[in-house]
Amino acid sequence: MRRKNHTETTVSRQTRTAPQAASARALIAPASRQAEASGEPPHGPRARMRKILLDAAQQLMGQGITPSVAELAEHAQVSRATAYRYFPSQSALIAAVVDESLGPILAWDSDADDAGARVDELLRFAYPRLEAHEAPLRAAIQVSLEQHAEASAGRAGNEPRLVRGHRVDILKRAIAPLAGALTPAQQERVAQALSLVYGTEVFLVLKDIWRLELPEVTEVARWTAQAIIRQALADAEASTPGKKDKPTKGGKNSDKRGG
Template sequence: MPISAFPAPRDESLTHTRAKTRSLLLACAMELYDGGVFPSITELAAHAQVSRATAYRYFPTQSALISAVVAKSLGPILEWQPQDNDALKRIHQLLAFAYPQMEQHEGALRAALQLSLQQWANATPGEKFVRGNRKRLLKLAVEPLQNKLPAEALQRVIHAFSLIYGSEVFLVLKDIWGLELDDIQDVTQWMAKAIIRQAEEDARVEG
């Protein structure tokens, strides 16, 4: 069964004490990830000063832990709402909102990507770590273009936007090119402008 890291469901049945313990484990995990350490459940238990059995009770697998950490640290991205009826401004707003969140919790991003790659390499059956909601956010960003572009062209824009928004893009520009946050946003927003401009030009020619 896939695990969705965005967002992790809350267990409303947790007692106050159990909720407090879970919050402690999450806080310790986020501290470790943000420090560049990708802890095992056993290492997390030691850092949080709880028993291994307790840590495994809340997070029985690495996928469960990373899903919860990503949901906690990057979940606010899901709350993004556009403030404009212009598609270019919307995608710029999304990039400007999301990438600072990713930079702040870069460790969690890297842990999620590492786990995803490990599962792919090992062809792990059963439980999978799934990063999601990119489609929903990008569709929200391009809404103003729905009456301006043919359906096929609109879908092409969404596909192209998926190459300028996301954790993989952030890490590629940071690791390979050494870009800082401002430069990452500058490059991706410039690309967004080019994508929309080309789509609108194609629509005029074909129209």
């Protein structure tokens, strides 16, 4: 039987009324993909300890520090064994912080039946949260680049590679209405092109180099996204005989960026 960490023991002894318990659950971070895969319950002492560790990691990242699991343990004032039980590697830690940072974006969906409107809605919804959690998202980019450089130099160690790819699923959901107008290969290209204007990497260019603020960053991304969709629809129509004068599904409003 493992010895409980002091924080876990203290929390587990607290008793709450039903409203208090519901309020406490609202503060608990959503389980990451790793937590879900392990079957870890979404609430309870383990979930609360996990949130303590994730909050500590975000504090460090907000200071420009991308912590190892050992550094996280020291900052959170827990044993290394405790930290490693939740995050067996730095990659697992970063992935969990990214999952929590993205939060509602991962569950985003739209009822709009027009791809241009859906993508525009996604960008306006997502970019404020991406900026609010910019530090951990930049940390994920940093770790990914470092791991790629080490692998290219033949120095890859035992650390698991950080897997990134939320935007693939999100963008495919956003452009779903294009299925009636584009081939699967054409839809794939649109999603790939939109990947260049949706994500934290956009901040590296538009904020760091062009010194734009969030509203301007969002506007440039929205404008570029609509241009991508218009071009894809135009290419598809031009390559399909007999469809030049027919309305195109999935992009009837794609020349409008919305307010």
